[in-house]
Amino acid sequence: MADKSQTLIKKKERKDKEAAELTKDVKEMKNEREKTGNDGEVSSAAAGVNNGAVANSQDGDFQVEPVEIPPFEIITGDRIDPLVFKFQFKNVEYSSGRNKTFLCYLVDKGNTVDGLLRGYLEDEHTGPHAEEAFYTQCLPHYDPAIKYTVTWYVSSSPCSACAAKIAEMLKARKNLKLSIFAARLFEWEEAEVQAGLRALHASGCKLRVMKPLDFTYTWDTFVENEEQPLNLWEDCKENYEYYHEKLANILQ
Structure with missing residues (x-):
């Protein structure tokens, strides 16, 4: 009791x-x-x-x-509103109210013809999650002959279901390399979420918590910032260290 x-x-x-x-x-x-x-x-x-x-x-x-x-559909775009970014990507330990996932992506197909594909997705966890939607909306025409290098900057790490799907996809698509940099860890205390993160890691996915410099890079690359620099919140580094330690313990 x-x-x-x-x-x-x-x-x-x-x-x-x-x-x-x-x-x-x-x-x-x-x-x-x-x-x-x-x-x-x-x-x-x-x-x-x-x-x-x-x-x-x-x-x-x-x-x-x-x-x-009411439910929102997946939204795609090129640049995020600066205030939305500061709210959604803030790496606080308690993230109540942040019920979306924002996924900023870079895709390198290994040639200079297509260039670097860049953009972002957002969801509301009421339909397809952003991680799943990325493959249907951003890489709908997968070519096994092309070497893909994909980088995600996400507001929170994948849920257990998405982690399992991504891990299976990476096992099936050996020519696709994925790196995920997460501002926060989603429900990291849950056993099934931890298992999903370990499965991702085992499948070859590079999984890391966003450092202060990563927030600045994401701000410069994916935010409609009007050339204004990002002023990081005072506990950004402390929160990074907190999540970094949690993720390291999970992936041991």
């Missing part, structure tokens, strides 16, 4: 911290919108917040409230 009570207490503490983190981030986004002259509005689409959307109360404070949002 004591262990069960302790577990419930920890879960409540986590939810409280998630709510606090989410409210803090959306307040920061509101301030940035005000600075850029966007009437101070932060839409759920821009913030990427669902099942935990933020509503403005009468006294001006922001509160986390559950809302129902």
Whole structure:
């Protein structure tokens, strides 16, 4: 009974911290919108917040409230909105409200004719996940005679189902090399998620947590940044080290 009570207490503490983190981030986004002259509005689409959307109360404070949002289809594009990037890719430990996966990709087919394929996908975890959609929308015409070098910068690591599918794909397509750099680890405490990450690693996928320099590179390459530099959040390096240690322990 004591262990069960302790577990419930920890879960409540986590939810409280998630709510606090989410409210803090959306307040920061509101301030940035005000600075850029966007009437101070932060839409759920821009913030990427669902099942935990933020509503403005009468006294001006922001509160986390559950809302129902209809399913979104996979979205593709060339450049991400800067405020969306800062919210979705922030490598916080508690990521409540970040229910999308953003996948920025680079594809090198080993020739100069096609050049380097670049873009991003986003999902809402209500239909096909971004990892699965990448192969159907970005590499629909797979050629076994071509050597593919694929790099992903993702807002969170793959779920167990996606990890299993990617691992099987890599075993079947020996001419495709995949590197995944993740801002956060998705539900890394779950045994099935850990097994999926190990399966990915065993299949030859290069799996790593994003370093501070990776966030800057992604900002410069995939974000509509108007040539403004990325100001990293103060705990970016600390959070990287936290996730790096967790991933190293999982892949041992």
